[in-house]
Amino acid sequence: MFIYREVEIRKADETAAQNGLSGNALMETAGRSLFLRIKEILNKNSRILILSGRGNNGGDGIVLARYLNQWGYKVDLVFPFGEPKSDSASEHFRYYKSVGYSWSTSIGDGPYDVIIDALLGVGTRLPLNQSYQDLLKWCNQQHALKIAIDIPTGVLADRGEADIAFHADYTFSLHGFKPSTFLLPSNTYFGQAESIDIGLPQDAKWKIWSEKNVKRTMKKRGSNSHKGTFGTGLLVAGTDEMPGSAMLAGLGAMKIGIGKLVIATTPYAASIIATRLPEATYLHDGLNKLAVGTFPDGIRAMAIGPGLTDEKLIDQVLENVWEKEIPLVIDAGALGKREFAPRKAPIIITPHPGEFSRLTGLSVKEIEANRLEISSQFALQKNVIVVLKGANTVIAFPNGTGFINRTGNAALAKGGSGDTLTGMILGLICSESDITSAIANAVYLHGLCADELVKEQNERSIVAGDITNVLGRVMNRLITD
Ligand SMILES: NC(=O)C1=CN([C@@H]2O[C@H](COP(=O)(O)OP(=O)(O)OC[C@H]3O[C@@H](n4cnc5c(N)ncnc54)[C@H](O)[C@@H]3O)[C@@H](O)[C@H]2O)[C@H](O)CC1
Ligand SMILES: [K+]
Numbered sequence: 341m342f343i344y345r346e347v348e349i350r351k352a353d354e355t356a357a358q359n360g361l362s363g364n365a366l367m368e369t370a371g372r373s374l375f376l377r378i379k380e381i382l383n384k385n386s387r388i389l390i391l392s393g394r395g396n397n398g399g400d401g402i403v404l405a406r407y408l409n410q411w412g413y414k415v416d417l418v419f420p421f422g423e424p425k426s427d428s429a430s431e432h433f434r435y436y437k438s439v440g441y442s443w444s445t446s447i448g449d450g451p452y453d454v455i456i457d458a459l460l461g462v463g464t465r466l467p468l469n470q471s472y473q474d475l476l477k478w479c480n481q482q483h484a485l486k487i488a489i490d491i492p493t494g495v496l497a498d499r500g501e502a503d504i505a506f507h508a509d510y511t512f513s514l515h516g517f518k519p520s521t522f523l524l525p526s527n528t529y530f531g532q533a534e535s536i537d538i539g540l541p542q543d544a545k546w547k548i549w550s551e552k553n554v555k556r557t558m559k560k561r562g563s564n565s566h567k568g569t570f571g572t573g574l575l576v577a578g579t580d581e582m583p584g585s586a587m588l589a590g591l592g593a594m595k596i597g598i599g600k601l602v603i604a605t606t607p608y609a610a611s612i613i614a615t616r617l618p619e620a621t622y623l624h625d626g627l628n629k630l631a632v633g634t635f636p637d638g639i640r641a642m643a644i645g646p647g648l649t650d651e652k653l654i655d656q657v658l659e660n661v662w663e664k665e666i667p668l669v670i671d672a673g674a675l676g677k678r679e680f681a682p683r684k685a686p687i688i689i690t691p692h693p694g695e696f697s698r699l700t701g702l703s704v705k706e707i708e709a710n711r712l713e714i715s716s717q718f719a720l721q722k723n724v725i726v727v728l729k730g731a732n733t734v735i736a737f738p739n740g741t742g743f744i745n746r747t748g749n750a751a752l753a754k755g756g757s758g759d760t761l762t763g764m765i766l767g768l769i770c771s772e773s774d775i776t777s778a779i780a781n782a783v784y785l786h787g788l789c790a791d792e793l794v795k796e797q798n799e800r801s802i803v804a805g806d807i808t809n810v811l812g813r814v815m816n817r818l819i820t821d
Pocket of ligand 2: 397489
């Protein structure tokens with residue numbers, strides 16, 4: 341499932357047209373595919389209102405209206421802002437009229453059971469003028485099933501800003517999702533978002549990391565494997581005041597399948613953690629030791645940050661390990677503003693929007709409205725992999741590609757869930773060969789555990805420690821060969 345920005349959609353259309361598949365043909369496919377999907381949720385007796393704009397989004401509405409008419413649905417096609425003006429929409433309008441179906445420029449007497457928004461699509465420019473705002477307010481007041489074509493009118497394709505917008509129950513996006521489906525506040529207007537195939541080849545820089553991807557990239561372990569096969573990870577985490585963060589991250593790493601784990605922490609934290617995690621080994625006073633250059637042998641990957649506060653020592657440790665050719669996960673207390681000097685091995689940062697705001701100097705609101713683009717630019721500029729947490733976690737790579745994760749729920753909005761994720765990422769980058777899918781799978785599984793937990797418990801009662809309790813169960817379902 342791919343995510344397309346406006347420029348990518350325009351390019352796909354242009355390439356198709358240059359190679360013989362016209363805009364008119366694409367609109368026909370779009371309208372027909374929409375009809376085939378939408379009729380599954382329609383009732384033959386429903387009164388349907390299609391609001392069509394003057395561009396190609398409106399054109400999709402015209403083709404949809406033709407099919408609905410043809411199949412005997414009660415449909416009113418209305419152009420509240422005038423007749424179509426784009427070429428393809430005008431052509432389809434001409435054909436629509438030629439077969440004798442009706443249309444109007446004003447909305448008839450209601451009530452309507454279904455309202456389909458084909459007013460504006462990826463060509464939207466904000467702000468909306470007063471007449472658009474009034475119409476959308478009217479739509480949102482109607483007790484009707486609301487369906488948006490491509491994007492709800494009032495939201496942009498690429499960014500999350502939205503003021504007044506069509507409040508859809510369903511949004512059917514053509515060719516693939518648009519970034520605003522995953523941004524805030526635009527995300528709140530989409531309802532159930534689905535992608536509708538219109539026959540164009542699928543290829544974009546961004547995609548949704550899906551169950552299929554997990555199944556393809558996570559396989560059962562070979563019968564002749566041993567603990568060395570899955571690597572030794574170093575987790576630098578936890579203080580006397582925050583021993584739990586190291587425990588949660590440690591559980592994340594071990595329960596996702598790391599071979600061996602060394603936890604660098606305080607002796608007091610180690611004494612507490614060891615009762616729950618006797619499988620790990622401990623580097624007492626780890627932060628101090630690493631700061632003066634001690635480094636355990638045979639480490640394949642390292643994570644630093646959960647529960648740490650001493651910035652000076654953290655900086656010293658980072659300086660010491662910067663040249664080591666092992667992937668480095670930087671989280672929580674280690675996520676201070678830094679320059680990210682060039683480094684041979686990958687750097688993975690795992691900020692929540694607040695931490696990312698401090699790193700980028702942008703407000704949390706700006707980040708949420710544009711989390712894909714901002715993460716992507718940061719990844720590119722600093723040559724780091726960004727895991728921007730929150731609903732729809734973004735994983736951005738320095739080559740401009742990225743994934744969105746859709747698992748997880750509000751149960752994860754709690755102290756400790758980020759520590760668990762850091763451990764899970766460390767565990768998978770240590771034990772799997774491909775770092776890209778390792779990170780994505782850790783994020784996916786972390787969210788999926790929360791989805792599993794809410795089946796049995798209220799999201800309020802779930803704590804971070806519960807996540808790894810169900811990890812084995814969810815992995816069993818996904819890893820089958
Ligand atoms: N490959 C595909 O995915 C296909 C998608 N299709 C559909 O086409 C639209 C995009 O069509 P386009 O004509 O470029 O843009 P819009 O329909 O969104 O409208 C453009 C039209 O509206 C004017 N406009 C923009 N903002 C405002 C505003 N705030 N107030 C008033 N008017 C505004 C703008 O000036 C233009 O005149 C895509 O979303 C899909 O639905 C194709 O049908 C098939 C291929
Ligand atoms: K729309």
